[in-house]
Amino acid sequence: MILTTCPACAKPLAHDAPRCVRCKLRYCNKTCQHDHWRRGHKQMCKKIHRGGNAEQYNADKKYKEAVAVAVEACAADTKGQKCYICTQAVHWKTKEGLVRGCACRGTAGFAHVSCLAEQAKIVVAEAEENNLDGERWSSRWNQWFACSMCKQNYHGVVRCALGWACWKTYVGRPEEDRLRRLAMGVLGTGLSLANRPEEELSVKEAELAMVRRLGASEEELLATQGNLANTYAFLGRFEQALDMNQESYLGYLKLHGEENVYTLRAANNLADVLLSLQRFEEARSLMRKATPVARRVFGQSHDVTFTMKKIHAEALYHDPGATHDDLREAVTILEELERAARRVLGSSHPRVRAIERSRARSRAVLRAREDA
Structure with missing residues (x-):
């Protein structure tokens, strides 16, 4: 179901859309199927069939x-x-x-x-x-x-x-x-x-539709919703992401409690969207609650803990109402975090590079405040 749009007109496809009898390529209707056949599918159909459909x-x-x-x-x-x-x-x-x-x-x-x-x-x-x-x-x-x-x-x-x-x-x-x-x-x-992200979105929306259609467990549904919410956030669709992330976080909290890795990852995803929506205090509040749990369960050098510290620092220095002490705290957190993440993950890891960029921005905000 990764082929999610009609090859003739590019409209979204239903999971039970009509198929080519030989190669199983799906179309939104018979008209598109016939049109695609005339426009070149006739020459490709046997090859696609031989390739496993x-x-x-x-x-x-x-x-x-x-x-x-x-x-x-x-x-x-x-x-x-x-x-x-x-x-x-x-x-x-x-x-x-x-x-x-x-x-x-x-x-x-x-x-x-x-x-x-x-x-x-x-x-x-x-x-x-x-x-x-x-x-x-x-x-x-x-x-x-x-x-x-x-x-x-x-x-x-x-x-x-x-x-x-x-x-x-x-x-x-x-x-x-x-x-x-x-x-x-x-x-x-x-x-x-x-x-x-666009390819990712089509896969994850198809996955969520499939999970719902098959009546999967609540845990699988929460995981799939959470993954789709992250894609919505990346594409700037923050309100959709917020609703799904809130549902995922509360669902995991109910299923597994606060010390579960999935609960803590869901907390990170929710806080990240709150940050994007400039709801800084809500993001900080969630991180203040979850970070001690992550440190207790996974330690200081776990990916979940790294992410929480980064989000907490960003919720400090992005906030227009942040004090000098808030900005200095953000810089300190990110400097310590960068050293720890580089030691554990290696200098080329994307998370380390993201922390480096965030640390540089926090310093720039602090300098601008001090120069004002």
């Missing part, structure tokens, strides 16, 4: 494009290195180059996206075969988006390429299949981290 064909194509982008982005960092999985510089079959998108140091962490995907596919298949659950299941599924050695989540275009790899692996399964649904979420997050 429309969704599989599209996923394979998008995957190849995403891998090429990731390899190019990592080219300077991976020059002269070899894949830690297959030990080759160039993949023997796909001829793709290497990527790197985690916290591994030295010569570790270089790999082909194809090798990472095959590794994840194998361990997840073993988990299915052995009926694993809980942490044993999660540790295997996480290999679709996290390094198996340093355990850090991949980021940027590498995460996007792995998202398409995950989706193309499970797209052929029935809609109600658990892995297919999880793969859609992995893809949506990958598109987000590669700064592809």
